[in-house]
Amino acid sequence: AEDGYDLWLRYKPLPEAMRGEPRIVGQPPASGSPTLSLAYGELRRGLDGLNPDEPGLDAPSIRLVTPSQSDTIAAFKLSMEGLGGEGYLIRTVQGGRLTVIAANTDVGVLYGVFHYLRLMQTGASVERLDVRSAPKVRYRLLNHWDNLDRSVERGYSGQSIWDWWRLPDVKDPRYADYARANASIGINGAVLNNVNAKSDSLTAPYIAKAAALADTFRPYGIKVYLSARFSSPIEIGGLKTADPLDPAVRAFWKTKADEIYKAIPDFGGFLVKANSEGQPGPQDYGRTHADGANMLAQAVGPHGGIVMWRAFVYSHEQPDDRAKQGYSEFKPFDGEFAENVIVQVKNGAIDFQPREPFHPLFGAMPKTNLGMEFQITKEYLGFSTHLAYLGPMWEEVLKADTFSAGRGSTVARVVDGKLHGYSRTLMAGVANIGTDRNWSGSQFDQANWYAFGRLAWDPEASAEAIARDWAAMTFTPDKRFTGPAAAMMMGSREAVVDYMTPMGLHHLMGRSHHYGPGPWVAGGERADWTSVYYHKADKAGIGFDRTAKGSDAVGQYAPLAAATFSDLSKIDEKDLLWFHHLSWDYRTRSGRPLWDELVSRYSRGVRRVGEMRATWTSLAPYVDPERHGEVATYLAIQRREAQWWRDASVAYFQSINGLPLPKGEAPPP
Numbered sequence: 001a002e003d004g005y006d007l008w009l010r011y012k013p014l015p016e017a018m019r020g021e022p023r024i025v026g027q028p029p030a031s032g033s034p035t036l037s038l039a040y041g042e043l044r045r046g047l048d049g050l051n052p053d054e055p056g057l058d059a060p061s062i063r064l065v066t067p068s069q070s071d072t073i074a075a076f077k078l079s080m081e082g083l084g085g086e087g088y089l090i091r092t093v094q095g096g097r098l099t100v101i102a103a104n105t106d107v108g109v110l111y112g113v114f115h116y117l118r119l120m121q122t123g124a125s126v127e128r129l130d131v132r133s134a135p136k137v138r139y140r141l142l143n144h145w146d147n148l149d150r151s152v153e154r155g156y157s158g159q160s161i162w163d164w165w166r167l168p169d170v171k172d173p174r175y176a177d178y179a180r181a182n183a184s185i186g187i188n189g190a191v192l193n194n195v196n197a198k199s200d201s202l203t204a205p206y207i208a209k210a211a212a213l214a215d216t217f218r219p220y221g222i223k224v225y226l227s228a229r230f231s232s233p234i235e236i237g238g239l240k241t242a243d244p245l246d247p248a249v250r251a252f253w254k255t256k257a258d259e260i261y262k263a264i265p266d267f268g269g270f271l272v273k274a275n276s277e278g279q280p281g282p283q284d285y286g287r288t289h290a291d292g293a294n295m296l297a298q299a300v301g302p303h304g305g306i307v308m309w310r311a312f313v314y315s316h317e318q319p320d321d322r323a324k325q326g327y328s329e330f331k332p333f334d335g336e337f338a339e340n341v342i343v344q345v346k347n348g349a350i351d352f353q354p355r356e357p358f359h360p361l362f363g364a365m366p367k368t369n370l371g372m373e374f375q376i377t378k379e380y381l382g383f384s385t386h387l388a389y390l391g392p393m394w395e396e397v398l399k400a401d402t403f404s405a406g407r408g409s410t411v412a413r414v415v416d417g418k419l420h421g422y423s424r425t426l427m428a429g430v431a432n433i434g435t436d437r438n439w440s441g442s443q444f445d446q447a448n449w450y451a452f453g454r455l456a457w458d459p460e461a462s463a464e465a466i467a468r469d470w471a472a473m474t475f476t477p478d479k480r481f482t483g484p485a486a487a488m489m490m491g492s493r494e495a496v497v498d499y500m501t502p503m504g505l506h507h508l509m510g511r512s513h514h515y516g517p518g519p520w521v522a523g524g525e526r527a528d529w530t531s532v533y534y535h536k537a538d539k540a541g542i543g544f545d546r547t548a549k550g551s552d553a554v555g556q557y558a559p560l561a562a563a564t565f566s567d568l569s570k571i572d573e574k575d576l577l578w579f580h581h582l583s584w585d586y587r588t589r590s591g592r593p594l595w596d597e598l599v600s601r602y603s604r605g606v607r608r609v610g611e612m613r614a615t616w617t618s619l620a621p622y623v624d625p626e627r628h629g630e631v632a633t634y635l636a637i638q639r640r641e642a643q644w645w646r647d648a649s650v651a652y653f654q655s656i657n658g659l660p661l662p663k664g665e666a667p668p669p
């Protein structure tokens, strides 16, 4: 059935005109590694699927090459320099008769095979190739917020795919399918369990389960990591404290790390959420984030492991603007984190909103390895029922200029380590994977998993090119399909911004579930968990003043960035109400008063979803009925709920400002 299980690796026969000459593939060397046999197997599978024609005896061939075949490398003068441990080259030689896919390691060859097949899948010519590619980011990780009871925090695609109960004995074939899909986009690590972690995950039975997964993932170049609960020494170590400077606590973590590495020799390391949203952490003992992170780093360091320490911290006891708290807590410790620590920073300062300006920590910690955390699962963008391709959102953040070392100091260059010369680089994505047959909850949410991997490999890649590749691989390379489909995808996130939170508004989603509109929610025990905290609407105006006159969150950015955000004549209106509180009749660039502009954007969002539906209907001839129908049903839900968002938000703001609807705008029912 066309249920989406095959993701972007369907390998259906290409249209005749795109097939080219069939190719001969050699046999894997008898002494080859499991990874190398996977590479050969994948190539065979891809070629057989995409081009079922029989190759003739003198057909062109493909050869996979590692440094052990030094004669081939010498014969074709292949330069392996700069490919590192994961890069590859693909080159056609012998007047087109032979294509070599070469790398310094077997996993590099596997990546090269996937690249070669991608070219075929997208209808590109493979007659004359000269490709070189190496990842710009070293740790390209999925973060699973999967609990040990198989529920998934913020997961919208079924249960966790980790069947903890049956592990380690039963290895669901799905684990290998998962690893293969990740390898196809260059993901090389997975944090198995939720950052809101349970100490149980570090006990012997769970270490054995993690080890079983690691064994399955290893040939695909994927390492296993675990989220660690900071208070584990108390809960599973029998200690009275988890103080990171206490010798017994340090000994606990060292012994624990040794135990894990015995079971998983290539264990990647720990991810930690500490002193955030009620999680335990070093501050419980008057210690710092650096004290906590460095203690763990010392435990895994001798084994080659790392610690990813999250900067997503805020507390309602802290009266300061929530957007400022991460920076305030981390910036003072720049230079104090161990070399094998990476501080993991969300793309924006609040929380995975449909749009946020880049996090002010990027560019502000030149002496601390900083990594990016994106959220693939769409907690704030309509879960898996709304179609929102996140490529443009991530691209927008990565391309943003921090100005921290002059013009061109983009977030991408912070994350790939070039700007500050980081020793370790990281891009993490909170996974959207679950037990649903289509893995991600919807067909189009697969594109977000896919795009994350591609951007982690190359943070400067184009979201649009990635969308085209994905659409071609997942449906058909026919340009009459990929053009409109990619255009629909590219506009989809902006539509969500429009109907949910236009012009810099944020966090107006229904309380705790974060699905539908909830700009009105007031009261409750925590000021920062209510929407009014964020929009600050009253009779006179709307928006959060983060300029020097307000919370001065702008002061956390480099002067040039701060000056742009602060200046009403310079700021991009997409961020307007994130930084400014303005009167309802403030004149926007369209010439319309703010209120009219806001309403027009809400309505535009709804209209755009209508256009997406029309586009999708017109693409029916190119898509199997099963997946076409499923997407169409989801789009109908989205259209209805976009209207709900627009109507509820407009009606709510009217109840505050008492203003009539702008001319031509339909009233909420």
Ligand code: GCW
Binding pocket: 145, 153, 154, 195, 196, 273, 277, 312, 351, 352, 379
């Ligand atoms: O986005 C928020 C979520 C929480 C999550 C937290 C975090 C894992 O609402 O569910 O907890 O952020 O990132 O730690």
